[in-house]
Amino acid sequence: MTGLPIDAAGERATAAANHGGHGGHGGHGGYNLTGFIIFLCSESVIFLALFAGYINFKLSSPVWLPPGVSGLEVREPLINTIILVSSSFVAWAAERALAQRRLWRFRALWLLTMAMGSWFVYGQAVEWAHLHFGLGDGVFGGTFYLLTGFHGLHVITGILLMALMLARSFRPGNYDGGEAGVISVSLFWHFVDVIWIVLFLLLYAWQP
Amino acid sequence: MASSSVPFDPRVLKAPHPVPGAPDNWKRFFSFNTDAKVIGIQYMAVALLFLLVGGLLAMIMRGELITPAADLVDPTVYNGLYTMHGTVMLFLFLFPILNGFNNLLIPPMIGAPDMAFPKLNAAAFWLFPLFGIILMASFFVPGGPSGSGWWAYPPVSTQNPLGHFINGQFLWILAVALSGVSSIMGAINFITTIIRMRAPGMTYFRLPIFCWTAAAAQTIQLVGLPVLTGGAVMLLFDLSFGTSFFRPEGGGDPMLYQHFFWFYSHPAVYVMVLPVFGIFSELFPVYARKPLFGYKVVAIASFAITFLSLIVWVHHMFYSGTPQWMRNLFMVTTMLIAVPTGIKVFAWLGTLWRGRIRLSTPMLFCLGGLFNFIFAGITGIMLATVPVDIHVGNTYFVVGHFHYVIFSTITFGVFAGIYHWFPKFTGRMYYEGLGKLHFVLTFIGSTLNFLPMHWAGLMGMPRRVASYDPEFALANVLASLGAFLLGVATIPFILNIVSSWARGPKAGPNPWQAIGLEWLLPSPPPAENFEDDVPTVISGPYGYGLGHPLVEHEERYIARSREA
Numbered sequence: 001m002t003g004l005p006i007d008a009a010g011e012r013a014t015a016a017a018n019h020g021g022h023g024g025h026g027g028h029g030g031y032n033l034t035g036f037i038i039f040l041c042s043e044s045v046i047f048l049a050l051f052a053g054y055i056n057f058k059l060s061s062p063v064w065l066p067p068g069v070s071g072l073e074v075r076e077p078l079i080n081t082i083i084l085v086s087s088s089f090v091a092w093a094a095e096r097a098l099a100q101r102r103l104w105r106f107r108a109l110w111l112l113t114m115a116m117g118s119w120f121v122y123g124q125a126v127e128w129a130h131l132h133f134g135l136g137d138g139v140f141g142g143t144f145y146l147l148t149g150f151h152g153l154h155v156i157t158g159i160l161l162m163a164l165m166l167a168r169s170f171r172p173g174n175y176d177g178g179e180a181g182v183i184s185v186s187l188f189w190h191f192v193d194v195i196w197i198v199l200f201l202l203l204y205a206w207q208p
Numbered sequence: 209m210a211s212s213s214v215p216f217d218p219r220v221l222k223a224p225h226p227v228p229g230a231p232d233n234w235k236r237f238f239s240f241n242t243d244a245k246v247i248g249i250q251y252m253a254v255a256l257l258f259l260l261v262g263g264l265l266a267m268i269m270r271g272e273l274i275t276p277a278a279d280l281v282d283p284t285v286y287n288g289l290y291t292m293h294g295t296v297m298l299f300l301f302l303f304p305i306l307n308g309f310n311n312l313l314i315p316p317m318i319g320a321p322d323m324a325f326p327k328l329n330a331a332a333f334w335l336f337p338l339f340g341i342i343l344m345a346s347f348f349v350p351g352g353p354s355g356s357g358w359w360a361y362p363p364v365s366t367q368n369p370l371g372h373f374i375n376g377q378f379l380w381i382l383a384v385a386l387s388g389v390s391s392i393m394g395a396i397n398f399i400t401t402i403i404r405m406r407a408p409g410m411t412y413f414r415l416p417i418f419c420w421t422a423a424a425a426q427t428i429q430l431v432g433l434p435v436l437t438g439g440a441v442m443l444l445f446d447l448s449f450g451t452s453f454f455r456p457e458g459g460g461d462p463m464l465y466q467h468f469f470w471f472y473s474h475p476a477v478y479v480m481v482l483p484v485f486g487i488f489s490e491l492f493p494v495y496a497r498k499p500l501f502g503y504k505v506v507a508i509a510s511f512a513i514t515f516l517s518l519i520v521w522v523h524h525m526f527y528s529g530t531p532q533w534m535r536n537l538f539m540v541t542t543m544l545i546a547v548p549t550g551i552k553v554f555a556w557l558g559t560l561w562r563g564r565i566r567l568s569t570p571m572l573f574c575l576g577g578l579f580n581f582i583f584a585g586i587t588g589i590m591l592a593t594v595p596v597d598i599h600v601g602n603t604y605f606v607v608g609h610f611h612y613v614i615f616s617t618i619t620f621g622v623f624a625g626i627y628h629w630f631p632k633f634t635g636r637m638y639y640e641g642l643g644k645l646h647f648v649l650t651f652i653g654s655t656l657n658f659l660p661m662h663w664a665g666l667m668g669m670p671r672r673v674a675s676y677d678p679e680f681a682l683a684n685v686l687a688s689l690g691a692f693l694l695g696v697a698t699i700p701f702i703l704n705i706v707s708s709w710a711r712g713p714k715a716g717p718n719p720w721q722a723i724g725l726e727w728l729l730p731s732p733p734p735a736e737n738f739e740d741d742v743p744t745v746i747s748g749p750y751g752y753g754l755g756h757p758l759v760e761h762e763e764r765y766i767a768r769s770r771e772a
Contacts, residue, residue, distance in 0.1 A: 030404070031405075039396050045431055045434040046437055049434060049438035053453070056461065057461065060461060061459045136451060139461075142442075146442065
């Protein structure tokens with residue numbers, strides 16, 4: 001509360017004027033995590049739907065690979081996968097550092113996670129640039145770009161959210177009581193990783 | 209100090225100026241306000257506006273169908289009309305108006321000051337006028353609005369004959385996708401609020417049934433909507449970016465879209481009907497002066513419906529080349545839904561049994577809605593049966609059944625809820641005579657409109673046609689007259705709402721002598737409901753005639769609500 005400590009009713013009126021609600025009911029931070037977990041559950045269903053669609057196409061489509069395409073290169077994506085999956089452990093270490101109030105260690109590890117995520121996006125972009133099929137090349141091309149693109153958007157979102165959390169760590173006193181935002185973003189990052197493992201198995205490991 | 213001699217008036221501090229959220233400031237309804245009660249009224253007002261738009265489209269269609277020939281509008285225009293009528297009524301009227309109820313009712317009912325995420329709540333609301341405008345804009349693009357029906361089945365929905373990037377179907381998909389985003393934001397908010405912000409003593413089995421049904425309905429949104437969104441994105445790519453997910457000529461599978469669409473859009477009916485079950489369960493005890501019969505079973509049945517609604521979608525695809533084993537399986541799951549819904553119907557009848565029934569307008573709409581719902585349930589069981597469905601699928605029998613659910617049950621429940629809680633959230637009483645006139649016109653109009661559709665369908669009249677064989681003429685003339693009567697019925701409704709809000713008699717905090725946390729608040733409730741003085745709940749809801757208080761120090765809350 002800013003403003004002069006007049007009395008409780010006055011403060012409530014100020015709070016209502018500021019954000020139209022919940023004056024005198026501080027500490028809404030706990031709801032954020034609940035809400036975010038509900039969001040992640042819902043978000044996972046959209047990937048489940050896309051996976052189900054992919055499996056359906058793969059099993060039933062009369063023509064799968066477009067002419068002149070023999071399959072997907074596995075080696076580079078596998079390296080990317082290892083980097084992305086290990087970044088989850090770095091994010092976890094960063095979260096632990098924050099819990100121990102070691103702010104600089106948190107920032108370093110958090111930045112490393114972001115760098116590993118960015119490397120994954122870069123690798124994905126390089127792979128896209130060298131492929132010999134496009135979005136319109138049958139169901140194979142369409143599903144490949146839709147799935148990897150939609151996942152890539154999530155990785156980029158994750159990196160941006162991490163940048164936001166990193167910036168917020170420089171506001172003095174901001175992370176004194178632990179930070180629901182960091183826990184949420186970290187959860188999001190693990191979620192994006194698990195989705196990628198399934199995607200790697202579906203797209204790269206399961207080839208004719 | 210000079211200031212110490214100035215007389216101190218505490219009221220100055222309590223109400224300094226018309227702040228956003230204060231009841232005397234009407235401008236808050238046109239701003240990015242984060243107060244759930246303001247957002248609730250915003251949702252309802254805009255949704256009722258779209259009810260008029262959707263109703264106008266319906267009346268043009270019924271005007272066309274009053275004669276067998278396609279003489280009023282061109283068949284292509286007719287395709288656009290039924291597509292937009294369905295889309296407007298579902299995505300711009302029913303979902304938003306029920307979100308309005310959620311916003312108005314959930315926080316006061318559970319004793320919370322507001323929703324868990326007020327800003328997210330406001331953002332979810334403001335997406336609604338945005339996608340409303342996007343959908344309406346499709347009337348003005350070359351080629352007109354989408355004409356592929358509210359299902360938007362490919363291959364019809366992936367045609368783009370004029371070749372414009374921005375076409376009616378494109379805008380339709382965009383609007384539906386944005387509506388999905390808005391609904392997900394709302395669902396996260398409502399469920400978090402119910403889980404985390406209940407008053408002390410408000411256990412799950414002391415929640416009003418409306419909160420149970422809202423939570424059950426919003427769970428469907430969270431599980432179902434992402435699937436529809438996935439399908440809509442793929443459809444958009446097929447339409448605009450040359451992919452072939454649903455194009456058989458490119459190796460795609462149009463059936464997959466039907467699965468994606470109905471996986472959400474069948475449960476979507478339950479998203480709409482569950483809160484109305486909640487409204488029935490709230491209102492019958494009030495107007496029969498008896499506790500709700502079988503409270504716990506009714507509460508649990510809501511989630512049984514949620515679960516079952518997610519495993520029945522293929523009954524919309526019995527005639528789409530679905531294998532026989534799948535038809536049989538989904539016939540059984542569909543019929544199973546009759547069990548939890550039947551439990552609820554018997555619970556309401558048990559509540560009414562030997563009650564002291566007051567036939568106020570909300571009760572009339574509830575009774576009418578219940579009567580129509582039993583009829584809709586019977587035709588629903590008929591449609592779930594594979595041999596019947598293959599004969600009457602895609603005829604007017606389905607149209608009649610669907611409107612008995614969507615209008616004659618759900619919209620009746622919505623009207624009942626509006627009349628019942630109108631005095632609570634406006635502080636004014638509506639005019640009973642106009643309300644009863646509205647009910648009588650609506651009941652006669654809806655019966656005249658939707659009942660003859662059943663026999664037209666049984667005789668074989670297909671849906672979605674602008675012209676038809678003259679043998680169906682009588683049923684269609686009756687239906688058209690019913691539709692115009694429904695149009696007339698909105699006049700007393702609008703007149704009633706507008707005039708009684710402006711200058712109706714003061715309602716007082718509890719005009720129905722109802723039991724519930726929201727009725728312990730002044731009418732209209734202050735910006736933060738109970739503020740810091742949240743009551744402790746000591747008994748379950750609907751304690752009519754039992755003589756025990758709902759909360760600790762109940763007299764104090766009642767006295768305070770009266771003096772405000």
